[in-house]
Amino acid sequence: MKRLLILTGTAATLALGAAYAQDKELTIVSWGGAYSNSQDKAYHEPYEEKTGVNILTEDKSANALAGIRAQVEAGNVTWDVVDMLQADAQRACDEGLVLQIDPDEWLAPAPDGTPASEDFVEGTMGECFIPQILYSTMFAYNTEAFPDGGPSTVEDIWDTEKFPGTRALQQIPQKNLEWALLADGVPADEVYDVLATKEGQDRAFAKLDEIKDNVIWWSEGAQPPQMLADKEAVIATAYNGRIFNAQVNEDQPFEIMWDHQMFETDGWVVPVDTGEEELIKDYIKFATDTQRLADQAKYISYGPARKSSAPLVGKFEGTDIEMKPHMPTNPKNLETAIPFNVQFWADYGDSLEERFNAWVAG
Structure with missing residues (x-):
């Protein structure tokens, strides 16, 4: 059984409490790979050292919404904290699967005393969602496949004569439908209005045709860099931090195409009925404070969701590589960026996922 014990008193009692802490556990669900490694270094290991709590990790965030649904419906919730995309978190919140969050109760203020509700980047905090990082999904390519220069625009991805070869796309409708409309000439500021119509959806699927x-499909974040490295694909959609990791740590000849990157927030949710709310609150307050979010940027090129963390972002751990130019939030990288519309996908996700899955299988 997982338990939380707070003891005060003599040194002997404190020592007993420290030993008792070894029995406490939290099960935290995330994405695996370089991203989970960044969490281990920035959050989990320091928290374990500070408290003695044992952190168990499961790399199941790709199916987090379905997993939480199944656990809650079965009355057997085994996940304590789940790393989740903001759109899926909103759907889980709407369905009553995750706890509502009061940021100023749950989260630490900024070092200057600014309440947490005012310190996170505007629009990232959700009713049941605690943001960690700002990241992008964008296109990347293997430069060895394009000695004369690779694609530079979303339209180029559809030009299979000038840029021949296999494309690896994530097997979800999100972002693929938006990029299809962009490639078909829809202005960026009209994409979601068009995609909200039957005609716009038909147009997006026709463009994907x-x-x-x-196209080959991927479902886990570690797959696109591997597909590019193996030349199974020459162009792939990917999370920017995964490509950065492959460039820096594996010396892969990859290039990021920032044109119309899809800018998104990732963060924590807490399933209902975990039975460990106080311990979870303690962990989350620690893992989302200003220093911890800045520390994560030492290990992966995702922007911290706290405003107070941004000035603390420095170099990639163990190198002289400045991280700020590699962040999706870098002004140059943001020039054509499209904010991912969380509410649109909360409203249309189920129907478009059903149609997309049928289209992939057809």
Whole structure:
């Protein structure tokens, strides 16, 4: 059984409490790979050292919404904290699967005393969602496949004559439908209005039809860098931090194409009925404070969700590489960025996922 014990008193009692802490556990669900490693270094290991709590990790965030649904419906919730995309978190919140969060109760203030509700980047905090990082999904390519220069625009991804080869796309409708409309000439500021219509959805799927024969699909964040390295694909959508990791740690000849990156927030939710709310609150307050979010940027090129963390971002751990230019929040990288519309996908996700999955299988 997982338990939380707070003891005060003599040194002997404190020593007993420290030993007792070894029996406490939290099960935290995340994405695996370089991202989970960044969490281990910035959050989990320091928290374990500070408290003696044992952190168990499961790399199941790719199916987090379905997993929480199944556990709650079965009355057997085994996940304590779940790393989740903001759109899926909103759907889980709407369905009553995760706890509502009061940021100023749950989270630490900024070092200057600014309440947490005012210190996180505007629009990132959700009713049941605690933001950690700002990241992007964008296109990347293997430069060895394009000695004369690779694609530079979303339209180029659809140009299979000028840029031949297999594209690896994530097997979800999110972002693929938006990019399809952009490639078909829809202005960036009209994409979601168009995609909200039956005609716009038909248009997006028709555009995807044009490259379907050149596409392989991925579902886990570690797959696109591997597909590019193996030349199973020459162009891939990917999380920017995964490509940065492959460039820096594995010396892969990859290039990021920042054109119309899809800018998004990732963070924590807490399933209902975990039975460990106080311990979870203690962990989350620690893991989302200003220093911890800045520390994560030492290990992966995702921007911290706290405003007070941004000035503390420095170099990639063990190198002289400045991290700020590699962040999706870098002004140059943001020039054509599209904010991912969380509310749109909370409203349309189920129907478009059903249609997309049928289209992939067809």
